Amino acid sequence: DAERDTFLFDTFPEDFMWSSATSAYQIEGGWNEDGKGVSIWDEFSHDPTLIYGGQSGDVACDSYHKWRDDIEILKEMKLKAYRFSISWSRLLPDGTVNSINEAGIRYYNELIDGLLEANIVPVVTLYHWDLPLNLHKKYGGWLNVAIVQDFNNFAKLCFMRFGDRVKNWITLNEPWVVAQLGYGSFVKAPGILGDGMKTYIAAHNLIKAHAAAWHTYDNEFRAKQGGIVGISLNCDWAEPYKRTNPVDVEASNRLLQFFIGWFAHPIFVDGDYPEIMKTRIDNKSRLQGYTESRLPKFTEEEKQFISGTSDFLGLNHYTTTYTAPAPEDNSVPPGWGKDNGVQKWFNKKWPGSGSGWLKGVPWGIRRLLEWLKEEYNDPDIYITENGFSAREPENLDDTGRVQYYMSYINEVLKAIKLDGVKVKGYTAWSLMDNFEWAAGYSERFGLYHVDFNNPSKPRRPKLSAKLYTTIVENNGFQEESHGTLEMYLDP
Numbered sequence: 001d002a003e004r005d006t007f008l009f010d011t012f013p014e015d016f017m018w019s020s021a022t023s024a025y026q027i028e029g030g031w032n033e034d035g036k037g038v039s040i041w042d043e044f045s046h047d048p049t050l051i052y053g054g055q056s057g058d059v060a061c062d063s064y065h066k067w068r069d070d071i072e073i074l075k076e077m078k079l080k081a082y083r084f085s086i087s088w089s090r091l092l093p094d095g096t097v098n099s100i101n102e103a104g105i106r107y108y109n110e111l112i113d114g115l116l117e118a119n120i121v122p123v124v125t126l127y128h129w130d131l132p133l134n135l136h137k138k139y140g141g142w143l144n145v146a147i148v149q150d151f152n153n154f155a156k157l158c159f160m161r162f163g164d165r166v167k168n169w170i171t172l173n174e175p176w177v178v179a180q181l182g183y184g185s186f187v188k189a190p191g192i193l194g195d196g197m198k199t200y201i202a203a204h205n206l207i208k209a210h211a212a213a214w215h216t217y218d219n220e221f222r223a224k225q226g227g228i229v230g231i232s233l234n235c236d237w238a239e240p241y242k243r244t245n246p247v248d249v250e251a252s253n254r255l256l257q258f259f260i261g262w263f264a265h266p267i268f269v270d271g272d273y274p275e276i277m278k279t280r281i282d283n284k285s286r287l288q289g290y291t292e293s294r295l296p297k298f299t300e301e302e303k304q305f306i307s308g309t310s311d312f313l314g315l316n317h318y319t320t321t322y323t324a325p326a327p328e329d330n331s332v333p334p335g336w337g338k339d340n341g342v343q344k345w346f347n348k349k350w351p352g353s354g355s356g357w358l359k360g361v362p363w364g365i366r367r368l369l370e371w372l373k374e375e376y377n378d379p380d381i382y383i384t385e386n387g388f389s390a391r392e393p394e395n396l397d398d399t400g401r402v403q404y405y406m407s408y409i410n411e412v413l414k415a416i417k418l419d420g421v422k423v424k425g426y427t428a429w430s431l432m433d434n435f436e437w438a439a440g441y442s443e444r445f446g447l448y449h450v451d452f453n454n455p456s457k458p459r460r461p462k463l464s465a466k467l468y469t470t471i472v473e474n475n476g477f478q479e480e481s482h483g484t485l486e487m488y489l490d491p
């Protein structure tokens with residue numbers, strides 16, 4: 001329909017939260033400074049065979065020392081908020097509250113106070129993948145239910161020490177990636193090869209840990225601190241290959257349930273996994289000779305405990321795939337991919353990026369936002385990540401990223417104004433180039449360029465930083481300012 005393809009000139013809601021994001025391991029460096037404990041990403045990236053060019057986050061953007069520069073560039077872009085994460089092992093070197101590293105507490109206090117001075121709202125992610133190594137070695141990290149208490153203690157410490165000034169909390173960043181790529185593949189730390197069970201055990205404990213932290217805030221801190229606690233879930237939009245073909249539509253829904261429903265259904269609906277996940281994994285487990293389903297079960301009281309434990313839905317979205325049913329595959333070793341029975345692919349016409357998994361498909365974010373509104377009873381949604389990568393060397397004239405942000409942000413505007421989705425904020429990933437996990441510094445997501453070969457790690461604005469600032473200043477797309485945006489676009 002016409003509106004789907006036309007650019008919308010309009011403004012976002014008055015108090016819309018324009019933001020940008022980073023994460024501790026990807027920017028801080030100071031990997032073993034001032035008493036910080038070792039994380040699983042310190043260890044993972046110290047194996048040069050696992051990271052592009054043998055690179056690591058030992059120094060990264062050196063934000064442990066240069067956080068004032070980060071606040072400066074947030075101010076240059078006139079942003080309202082800044083999403084960053086707390087390094088668990090910087091505060092709790094062995095992961096437990098037996099030993100608190102006050103130097104770590106001081107670092108985050110200085111950053112938070114600096115942001116408030118600059119009139120920038122701190123949005124804090126408690127866990128962005130950097131598990132204290134000791135918890136992995138001691139009891140298997142997310143594979144052991146013991147982690148629920150340790151995570152809850154870590155969360156409570158953060159609420160206690162920072163909650164007088166931090167009012168926006170995200171418990172976990174992308175539990176799908178933690179479970180599926182950390183415990184179901186080899187792409188992310190701790191790099192445990194998938195067996196079709198560990199990924200589901202890790203997810204089970206991630207969901208319990210999230211709920212425990214939310215209840216702690218709700219019971220012990222909300223009354224006096226008045227903040228909100230949510231979770232950031234990643235999801236690609238799953239476009240049915242043929243919208244008129246019921247099996248393609250069914251496959252699309254099935255993938256969305258396996259991708260985001262895995263976590264969103266328990267937390268936003270009824271404390272349990274989506275029916276389609278239970279049915280398919282139970283059936284396949286039986287066929288594969290398991291005595292019980294590879295998908296763990298929540299008890300009735302666990303369902304009560306988990307249901308309703310989020311004040312908003314944080315969405316990390318980057319791209320879209322076509323979907324259609326895949327031939328049923330009951331072969332062993334089983335896995336999340338085989339379990340969902342969906343094949344996904346990119347239209348080769350879609351513009352690429354610096355990352356193999358990321359194609360620019362702007363209309364996908366609007367379709368996903370519409371689906372989330374329907375599926376999860378119209379929740380408040382914060383887009384906590386959206387962004388575009390390019391391979392280094394990238395020049396500052398990053399028109400591909402300009403095009404991506406122009407179009408994706410306009411689709412978010414349509415979702416709000418035309419579809420009534422309650423999107424409360426938008427966060428560009430990322431504030432600056434940083435350590436892109438297994439890709440090291442070869443894939444760049446920054447609005448600001450960082451020269452990692454220069455010891456002072458200088459931050460310099462790309463064209464996209466100027467574009468984003470124009471959009472923030474106009475709180476959207478004003479007819480007259482569009483001319484200025486025009487000049488940013490490919491001639």
Ligand SMILES: O=S(=O)(O)CCCN1CCN(CCO[C@@H]2O[C@H](CO)[C@@H](O)[C@H](O)[C@H]2O)CC1
Pocket residue numbers: 023026173174177181187234316318357385429436437445
């Ligand atoms: O299909 S494969 O398994 O071969 C490749 C993985 C596919 N995606 C990669 C992106 N990730 C979500 C984005 O991950 C997010 O986005 C940023 C850019 O990556 C990261 O820097 C952030 O830390 C992270 O929160 C979900 C998994």
